[in-house]
Amino acid sequence: MADIGARLAEIVGAGHVLSGDAVGEDYTHDEALTAAPTRPAHVVRPETAAEVAAVLTLAAETGTPVTARGSGTGLCGSANPSADGILVSFERMNRILEIDTDNHVAVVQPGVTLTELEERTREVGLLYPVYPGELSASLGGNVSTNAGGMRAVKYGVTRHHVLGLEAVLPTGEVIRTGGRYVKASTGYDLTQLIVGSEGTLALVTEAVLKLQPRMSHQTTVLAPFPDLGSLARAVPRVVGSGVGPLILEYIDALTMGAITYTADLELGIPDGVRETAQAYLVVMLESASVDRLDADVESVGLLLGELGALDTYVLPGPAARKLIEARENAFYTAKGAGADDIIDTVLPRAALPAFFERVLEIAQGHQTLVVGCGHAGDGNVHLAVFQKDPEVRHTVLHELFAAGMGLGGAISGEHGIGHEKKRHFLELEDPNKIELMRRIKQAFDPRGILNPGVLFD
Numbered sequence: 001m002a003d004i005g006a007r008l009a010e011i012v013g014a015g016h017v018l019s020g021d022a023v024g025e026d027y028t029h030d031e032a033l034t035a036a037p038t039r040p041a042h043v044v045r046p047e048t049a050a051e052v053a054a055v056l057t058l059a060a061e062t063g064t065p066v067t068a069r070g071s072g073t074g075l076c077g078s079a080n081p082s083a084d085g086i087l088v089s090f091e092r093m094n095r096i097l098e099i100d101t102d103n104h105v106a107v108v109q110p111g112v113t114l115t116e117l118e119e120r121t122r123e124v125g126l127l128y129p130v131y132p133g134e135l136s137a138s139l140g141g142n143v144s145t146n147a148g149g150m151r152a153v154k155y156g157v158t159r160h161h162v163l164g165l166e167a168v169l170p171t172g173e174v175i176r177t178g179g180r181y182v183k184a185s186t187g188y189d190l191t192q193l194i195v196g197s198e199g200t201l202a203l204v205t206e207a208v209l210k211l212q213p214r215m216s217h218q219t220t221v222l223a224p225f226p227d228l229g230s231l232a233r234a235v236p237r238v239v240g241s242g243v244g245p246l247i248l249e250y251i252d253a254l255t256m257g258a259i260t261y262t263a264d265l266e267l268g269i270p271d272g273v274r275e276t277a278q279a280y281l282v283v284m285l286e287s288a289s290v291d292r293l294d295a296d297v298e299s300v301g302l303l304l305g306e307l308g309a310l311d312t313y314v315l316p317g318p319a320a321r322k323l324i325e326a327r328e329n330a331f332y333t334a335k336g337a338g339a340d341d342i343i344d345t346v347l348p349r350a351a352l353p354a355f356f357e358r359v360l361e362i363a364q365g366h367q368t369l370v371v372g373c374g375h376a377g378d379g380n381v382h383l384a385v386f387q388k389d390p391e392v393r394h395t396v397l398h399e400l401f402a403a404g405m406g407l408g409g410a411i412s413g414e415h416g417i418g419h420e421k422k423r424h425f426l427e428l429e430d431p432n433k434i435e436l437m438r439r440i441k442q443a444f445d446p447r448g449i450l451n452p453g454v455l456f457d
Contacts (some may be wrong), residue, residue: 004062008044008086011054017052018090020044023254027069027087031331032077035343040067048094049166049174049205056203057172059086059449060111062430066170066449068199070110070138074145075331075342076418078454088203090140094423096120103180105163110140110204112440119207127214130153143204146196146415150247150284150324152241153377157414158197161283166193166206172446180208184186194441198416199451201444206418217293218246219299220320223269223309224277230253232352233278234307235376239349240302247284248377249327254403255334255373256280256386260350262333263326267319273310278342280377281309282323330373334384335415340393343386343421345401347409349379359383366396378411398424417455 005019008223018024019042028037032340046052059066065085072079081087088125094111095155101124106117117128130142131151139146143165148157155161164178178184178191194202224230231250238248251259260267269277283300287293301312327334331342347355363370372383383400387393401424411417417425426434438456443446 004058004064004086004138004198004236005042007058008042008055011058012044012046012051014043016047020314022226026072027081030074030077030079032075032080032418033335033339034419034420035080035340038080038083039085040083040085041108042076043087043089045205049168050187052088052168052173052203052205055086055215056168056170056449057090060171060447063447064172064449065452066203067182067451068144068203070141070144071113071136073134073137074416074418075139075344076145076412076416077420078145078416078451079141079238079416080419082452090138092177093205094110098144099124099188099211100180101126105180106209106211108139108207108209109373110138110143110207112139113137114139114142122214125214126211128161128209129212130158130161139207140204143195143207143209144197144199145416147192148240148325148375148378148380150249150375152380154244154246159192160363161208161210162191162195164208165191165194165204167202167204169202170450173238173399175202175207178208182210196416200441200454201450201452206211215288216299217288218284218286219297220247220316221283221297222269222313222323223281223283223287223304224269224273224311225279225281225309226276226357228279229353230308232307232356234281234304235349235352236306237303238281238300240378241299243285245283246286247282247324248296248375249282249373250374250376251280251282251327252371253278254271254371255330258337259326260323260331260332262329262336263322265319265322265326267313269313269324277310282319282327284324311348325371330382338386339384340387340414341397343381343385343397343400343429344374344382344413344415345404345409345411346378346380346413347407349377350378351407351409352376355404355407355409359400362396362399362403366390366392368396370400371395375413378413379409396431398427401428417429419448419453422453422455422457426453
């Protein structure tokens with residue numbers, strides 16, 4: 001491994017290779033609650049695609065595992081390196097190469113964060129709408145996991161905004177896929193194959209991202225409901241009403257209490273309503289027109305009342321922003337409260353009432369506390385599981401995943417499979433699909449060097 005370290009130094013410069021005890025703790029893990037930190041043999045910080053290609057060529061030649069890392073904010077362990085491997089950190093590849101206002105695209109390197117792109121697009125009245133909550137997350141990491149977030153109900157997820165990529169294959173070739181256009185029917189769509197592949201097929205070194213016009217006015221409506229079932233049944237009606245919500249989130253009562261307490265946030269809800277409410281629906285609307293926005297807010301308020309909301313509240317701007325920020329930080333609130341795992345099952349939004357019933361049955365059947373919130377508008381449920389016994393916890397998660405899949409859903413909506421959900425994935429997914437995925441992996445990565453242990457054993 002010492003020889004590999006010297007050769008890596010020749011590629012990127014000695015100052016950009018860390019080995020042994022010089023590898024800092026941050027490089028050993030992402031934010032997955034259950035993954036054990038692992039110190040890689042080497043961390044390499046390339047600056048160009050050519051350097052990434054040279055690193056992968058060396059890794060293929062020596063059979064050395066390679067893991068990519070952006071900001072390390074992932075929740076499934078897919079950025080956790082191999083002990084005998086190379087961690088490729090994209091912290092130096094952090095430039096916004098272009099904001100193309102005519103074609104509404106941004107060209108970025110993988111180390112650019114969502115905060116940095118937000119600042120640049122705001123200057124020209126445009127928006128990169130993918131909003132997974134953790135704004136320190138990198139665009140490369142978002143592409144790797146097909147990140148989603150609160151705005152997916154209106155704008156979709158990462159793959160809907162990735163028009164093209166520059167990527168380095170594990171055999172050392174550099175390829176470009178897609179471009180500054182929104183449609184193509186020219187062979188296999190390699191862009192979308194790489195998006196969401198969790199660093200197992202190629203390392204992304206540049207992305208062409210679709211931007212949207214930035215709306216100038218927003219309003220947030222908060223609606224408490226007497227139970228999760230009535231809230232869940234209201235969701236398809238709100239989506240189908242034509243108002244096009246920017247955000248449509250559910251928060252159960254325990255989670256709402258925890259996040260507002262942590263954020264020191266007072267929402268002005270009367271005690272009687274707060275004591276009765278078991279769940280809350282957060283509806284954020286946006287428009288370029290104040291009059292249109294006001295009409296939509298009135299329409300949503302009336303509809304929510306008809307659908308069983310205990311009341312509706314139009315939140316003042318500062319309170320709305322603080323609530324959304326508190327919701328973004330729900331993971332850290334759950335982590336601080338001692339949650340043992342976090343899952344993000346996704347299913348058709350019309351199946352939410354049945355799923356919530358099964359969640360209650362599973363939790364009670366295993367004497368486990370399961371609470372949460374999520375992107376109700378797109379059926380993506382985030383659950384915090386409090387169960388110290390690892391075997392019981394595995395059973396609870398397995399039954400939750402199976403329940404979601406039985407209702408037409410999938411194990412993960414945006415966090416990914418990584419190392420931590422792999423066992424559930426391999427046991428519950430169609431074996432024919434798994435085998436096809438293995439063949440795709442073999443075609444891209446014949447030596448099996450990219451992120452071994454992620455998705456597959």
